[in-house]
Amino acid sequence: MRSQNDLNSPLRHIAPRFVKKRATCMVCGDKKLTPFLFLGKTAVANSFLTKRDLLKRELKVPLTVYYCHACHLIQLLDIVDRKLLFEKYAYFCSASTPLLRHFQNYAEELLKRFPAQAKKLTVEIASNDGILLKPLKERGARVLGVDPARNVVQIARRKGIPTIADFFSAKLARKILRKYGKAGLIVANNVLAHTDTLHDIIAGVKELLDEKGVFVFEVQYAIDLLDSNEFDNTYHEHICYFSLFPLTYLLKKHGLEIFDVKRVDTQGGSIRVFASHSPLRFPVKKSLSLLRLLEHKKGMDRLATYRKFAKRPPLVKHMLNQLLQTLKKHGKKIAGYGAPAKGNTLLQYCSIGPGLIDYIIDTTPVKQNKFTPGTHIPIVHPSMLKKSTPDYILLLAWNYADAIIQKEEWFSKQGGKFIIPVPKPAIHPVTTRKLRHSGQRKKKSSKKTK
Known part of the structure; x- marks a missing residue:
């Protein structure tokens, strides 16, 4: 061996x-x-x-x-x-x-x-x-x-x-x-x-x-x-x-x-x-x-x-890329959570690489200090979350979303948000202020200022 x-x-x-x-x-x-x-x-x-x-x-x-x-x-x-x-x-x-x-x-x-x-x-x-x-x-x-x-x-x-x-x-x-x-x-x-x-x-x-x-x-x-x-x-x-x-x-x-x-x-x-x-x-x-x-x-x-x-998958690809690209244009740091096989399919199909995801954490030692297949995103020890805390976490191990969100409660308390990619991309907790996509004009208020 x-x-x-x-x-x-x-x-x-x-x-x-x-x-x-x-x-x-x-x-x-x-x-x-x-x-x-x-x-x-x-x-x-x-x-x-x-x-x-x-x-x-x-x-x-x-x-x-x-x-x-x-x-x-x-x-x-x-x-x-x-x-x-x-x-x-x-x-x-x-x-x-x-x-x-x-x-x-x-x-x-x-x-x-x-x-x-x-x-x-x-x-x-x-x-x-x-x-x-x-x-x-x-x-x-x-x-x-x-x-x-x-x-x-x-x-x-x-x-x-x-x-x-x-x-x-x-x-x-x-x-x-x-x-x-x-x-x-x-x-x-x-x-x-x-x-x-x-x-x-x-x-x-x-x-x-x-x-x-x-x-x-x-x-x-x-x-x-x-x-x-x-x-x-x-x-x-x-x-x-x-x-x-x-x-x-x-x-x-x-x-x-x-x-x-x-x-x-x-x-x-x-x-x-x-x-x-x-x-x-x-x-x-x-x-x-x-x-x-x-x-x-x-x-x-x-x-x-x-x-x-x-x-349905092409819709996820479009929505997730649009979301991640908008967040990066607003200077947000994004990390991935887990490097399961399903996550590597998602990343490759959606063409998501290190330009959008800064790093991925995983608890499996043999995956740490490696890079994801096809997309080449660095995989690191979970301690990186607190050393270099992101603004958003993409849950690649989304099937354990409830357990992960509960485990990383500190992240939510600090204002961090999770992105759950399927069945369609969603932010948790739900954000009340939507980020404008590049090229989208800011609407003028209908109310007159006094």
Whole structure:
């Protein structure tokens, strides 16, 4: 494994064989795919740059989203090799306080609903730094993590979480089966959307899962993506965007069936899905039929729905640029808060660079003292907020807006304001005096002065 300084260096001078263009749907294999969202060519969202890297040419790959007419999956077709994306990973779940709370509650739910399965063996696919397995283990579950990012795996192991450094597959599932036996619980959070090997993964789940076992996973929900205009959640790591339509097809293909689903507020809006072997040993919850009805009502099985959605990102681009440019013309200092993948998509699509954003703070050490991919904005330690306090903060990690605004209450008390970019740019707290855009004439008062 490379040294910590080499982690997440930008992908550049990459041979074409590391970027492939699919011609068929990731789930059903159909060829009738229509592009509807065009975000340009962008650098890979987590390929942060060092100063030396700034002199080199970055790899940029088309970021275009397609709709499958057969199973209704929304997906990318320009696929970057997963080893380049994930074997040197910059995302550590435990660095996020809201995520820590989320996974603590998640662990409690799993142990309450499926205690026997959890204690038999809980395998988590893409377990990251052990954020879910740690509280499960502390409460008596037998756990095993699987994650391809060796730097992240080292951290999980230091926490006492046994973790295999590899991509989960049917082949690996058979190795786990021989060594550990069947799994009562298999968990996969925010991973099914990040892979182009869906069928291999689900085949592995089918083989490893105990006959009374439960497969639980979270994916970002396509309804929330559209309703909240979350176009910035599109990036090359995030290949698929799910509704129940393609998920039902995918699981059924491998003899698995959904029996429960619930909406959760992570990643800008997700669903937690509960599945098991078909025929089901578990009662089917009413929540499943209700959500399916909602998907029909929202038109998640119609191309027109997605084409309508695609008209909104250009409006955000125009409004956000106009706002930031006006603030800079009035001498305001602007900082970014968080350097998540979604933030790098937003910055690149909106062409926002260091001329508009002075710096970005992030709590993740491997991102600090680097530069954002594609836009080259410096990323610094959070202490910079108080050393060089801006007038405005652009919330790139907008999905944690409430928690961030509460945490940085001191900033608001000093008169600082937050800019929340989606679903459309808004200032918090709302400003009562609007800044005039360049070239806008000041209106004369209709009242005569005495």
